[in-house]
Amino acid sequence: MTSRRKGVTRRQFLQQSATAAGAAGLFTILTPRESAAQQWSLATAAQPYRGARLRVMSASAPYVEELKKQLPDFTKETGIEVRLETMSYQLFAQRGDMELSGGSSSYEAMMIIFTHVGRWVDVGWVQSLTPYIDNTKLTDKAALDLADFSQPAIRNYTRGKDLYALPYMANSTLLMYRSDVFEKFGVKQPPATFDELMEVAAKIHTPEVAAFVSRGNPASPHLSYVWSNYCLGFGGRFFKNPPENLTPVLNSPQAIKAAEFYATLMTKYGVPGSTNYAIDEAVQAMQQGKAAMTIDSIDVLSPIMVKEKSLVADKVKVAMIPKGPGGQFPMVVFHGFMIPKGSPNKEAAWLFIQWATSKDRMTKIATQSDGLGARDSVYSSAPIQKRFMWNGVDAGALMNQVQALAAKENYMNFRQVTFFQAVGDRVGVAIQEIMTGKRSAKESMEACNADLVNIVKRAGGKINEADLIKN
Numbered sequence: 460m461t462s463r464r465k466g467v468t469r470r471q472f473l474q475q476s477a478t479a480a481g482a483a484g485l486f487t488i489l490t491p492r493e494s495a496a497q498q499w500s501l502a503t504a505a506q507p508y509r510g511a512r513l514r515v516m517s518a519s520a521p522y523v524e525e526l527k528k529q530l531p532d533f534t535k536e537t538g539i540e541v542r543l544e545t546m547s548y549q550l551f552a553q554r555g556d557m558e559l560s561g562g563s564s565s566y567e568a569m570m571i572i573f574t575h576v577g578r579w580v581d582v583g584w585v586q587s588l589t590p591y592i593d594n595t596k597l598t599d600k601a602a603l604d605l606a607d608f609s610q611p612a613i614r615n616y617t618r619g620k621d622l623y624a625l626p627y628m629a630n631s632t633l634l635m636y637r638s639d640v641f642e643k644f645g646v647k648q649p650p651a652t653f654d655e656l657m658e659v660a661a662k663i664h665t666p667e668v669a670a671f672v673s674r675g676n677p678a679s680p681h682l683s684y685v686w687s688n689y690c691l692g693f694g695g696r697f698f699k700n701p702p703e704n705l706t707p708v709l710n711s712p713q714a715i716k717a718a719e720f721y722a723t724l725m726t727k728y729g730v731p732g733s734t735n736y737a738i739d740e741a742v743q744a745m746q747q748g749k750a751a752m753t754i755d756s757i758d759v760l761s762p763i764m765v766k767e768k769s770l771v772a773d774k775v776k777v778a779m780i781p782k783g784p785g786g787q788f789p790m791v792v793f794h795g796f797m798i799p800k801g802s803p804n805k806e807a808a809w810l811f812i813q814w815a816t817s818k819d820r821m822t823k824i825a826t827q828s829d830g831l832g833a834r835d836s837v838y839s840s841a842p843i844q845k846r847f848m849w850n851g852v853d854a855g856a857l858m859n860q861v862q863a864l865a866a867k868e869n870y871m872n873f874r875q876v877t878f879f880q881a882v883g884d885r886v887g888v889a890i891q892e893i894m895t896g897k898r899s900a901k902e903s904m905e906a907c908n909a910d911l912v913n914i915v916k917r918a919g920g921k922i923n924e925a926d927l928i929k930n
Contacts, residue, residue, distance in 0.1 A: 499599040501814060502536050508807040509538030515811065516544050516558070517570035518551035520794065521758075522628050522830030526815055529823070533814050539807055548572070548680075559584040564801040567808040571624045571797045576615050577702065578877035579797075580623045586798040587621040591809040603813065609833045610866035612793035615875055624797035625816045626833035630756045631861035632688055632780055632789045633854065635763065639774045640668060640751040649778040653692060653720065656752075656781045660728040663751055670728035672750035673721075676737040677891045679883030686721050686890055687790055687874075688754060693717035694785025697873045697882065705876060705920035707911035709886065710904045710928050713785060719900035722893040734894040746770060754780055756792060757858060758831055764849055776852045779860065791865040793833060835859075878918040885910050905930065 517523045527543045534540050546554070552572060558565060559579060571579060579585050591597050592605075605613060605622075609629035616624040636649050644663045650656040664670035674681040690697070695714030699706040708714070725734055730744045742762055744750045746769040753760070757777075766772040780789045796812045798805050814820060821832040826842045837843055838855040847855035865871055876882070889907035892898045898906070908928070915922055 499595070499602070501810060504597055505537035505539055505807070505810050508804070508810065511538075511804055511807045512540045512542070513567040513804065513807055513811055514542050514544065514565060515568045515796075515808075516546075516551065516554070516566045517796075518548040518572065518794075519545040520628065520830070521828050522824055522832075523570070525824045525828035525830050526627075526820075529820070533811065537810060537814075539811065541811055555579075559799055559801075562801045563799070564803045566799060567802045567804050568796055568798055568811055571616075571795050573792050573794055574874055574879050574883075576624070577875040577879075580616070580618060581877065584800055585623045586800050586802060586805055587623055588625070588798065588809065588812075589621045591806065592622065597806060597809060598813065602817075604818070604834075604836075607818065607834045607836050608816075609791075609793055609862055611791050611862065611869070611871055612795060612833060614866070614869065615793075615872070616795065616797075624795040625812055626793045626795040627816050627821070628792075628794045628831050629833040629858075629862060630758050630792040630831055631858055631865070632685070632754055632756050633760065633777045633857055633861075634752065634754050634780050635745065635760050635775050635777050637668075637748075637751040637771060637774050638776050638850070639771075649776070650781050653689070653781045653783045657720070657724065660724060660752070664728045668748065669730040669733075669744075669750045671724050671752050672730045672733050672736070672741050672744045673725060673753055673755065674736055674738060674741055675725060675734040675891060675894060677884065677887030678737075679880045679887060681737055682887035682890050683883035684790060685755060686717070686886070688780055688788065689717040689721050689783070690714055691788035691870060692781070692783030692785055693720065694783065697886075698876070699923065699926045701873045701876060703921065704923055704926065705915050706922045706924075706926040707882075707908045707915060708926070708928055709889075709911065710901075710908035710930060715900050715904045717783075718890055718893055718904055721890060722900065725894050734891065745775070756790070757854060758829065761829060773850060776850050777854050777857060778852070779857060787864070788868070788870050789861045789864070791861060791871050795833075876918075876920065878914060878920070881914050881918075882911055885914065901930070 523545055530541050530543060555569060609626050612626035612629055616622055634649055640663050646659055646663065650659045660670035674685050676682055693713045693716050695711055695717050696708050699708050730750050738759055741753060742759060745753055745763045748770045760777065763769050763775055764772050780787065796815060798808045802808050818834060818836050821834055821837045822840050824830045825832045825837055838858060844855055847853065885907055889903045892903045893900050912922065
């Protein structure tokens with residue numbers, strides 16, 4: 460996602476900061492012998508494995524579904540056949556746990572979900588990719604170009620000097636707003652702070668067009684994800700210092716303020732009934748012109764830009780999410796491919812993963828589907844820049860800015876704990892309680908934090924009793 464705009468691009472940032480890479484040992488400078496070895500090709504590397512048949516399991520996603528259509532390209536080039544099985548995220552998570560925990564050799568490669576990295580890698584279910592990366596017969600490091608990938612993903616896939624997956628999708632949250640509504644009410648620019656967001660909401664809210672819409676469904680993939688933008692922005696944290704210190708601190712004044720803020724935004728200025736909305740319903744509300752602002756992931760916002768499906772496609776723009784008193788922390792999500800420890804053909808699986816996440820393949824998929832990529836070079840390519848030029852705003856450049864921010868700060872590690880789904884579900888219930896008036900923000904977050912302490916203890920997480928907040 461290298462941008463040609465003024466300022467520091469993510470690629471420049473990574474070149475200037477060893478910290479952002481998070482796994483410096485992986486980015487080995489090529490020796491003269493390696494740089495001279497320009498004859499490497501996927502077809503040549505695959506010769507010992509021609510005729511192999513790989514089974515790959517993944518949750519269904521735009522990138523993966525388009526990849527499935529292009530598998531004949533891989534077979535033609537390598538002689539290796541791939542059967543890519545896709546299913547819902549929930550079913551994949553369940554089956555993935557079963558396959559990996561039993562040491563199954565049913566699959567040569569699998570998707571790894573963002574929130575499952577800690578659970579699957581840290582218990583030893585995933586094969587390190589580093590031996591294959593260092594094998595010059597299997598890998599051309601220059602072509603692989605690890606620095607071109609989303610660095611928050613690379614860092615979270617890394618343990619010590621070992622890399623355990625390659626990302627195929629990187630995503631982040633942005634603010635989307637109706638430029639026509641802003642113009643009507645004299646709002647000249649998108650809100651830069653949460654205080655401004657509330658002020659704008661109060662100014663533009665009408666019975667016909669609500670000021671705001673977002674997710675209200677308490678399930679972990681919905682409410683806790685979008686609310687995290689506000690929690691961290693107000694200075695709140697889920698845990699004291701993850702992953703070492705998992706003491707829950709969601710009853711802090713900052714987290715309580717963030718919960719109260721979000722509830723007010725949703726109930727006072729939101730679309731009626733949206734306190735139980737899942738992703739699709741929030742998107743439809745924007746598409747139908749029922750709301751003027753939302754904050755969500757770029758892939759979630761993309762359908763709002765489709766003229767055939769959206770009444771406001773030519774009226775919406777995007778911007779960075781507002782800053783809070785604690786800073787600016789847009790959420791980042793990534794999914795990737797990995798090799799299970801029990802994979803019966805790890806070398807051929809590695810060749811498939813290289814192909815599936817290569818620059819050329821990722822660009823082709825991004826131009827032919829809604830599948831977001833995870834490389835700088837993809838977002839800097841002309842067709843992708845054109846695709847993400849949304850009503851005069853370069854959404855790809857904003858994605859670049861978010862990825863650099865997340866790489867520098869590493870604030871997404873709280874979602875990497877092995878039991879985060881249970882945490883997210885409980886947080887969702889707490890926020891919905893506040894929105895529906897069942898409890899005050901303080902009461903709800905106090906009860907939530909007490910339950911999180913029990914969740915962490917049952918999971919064997921480390922809690923420092925002295926760090927518990929007692930109000």
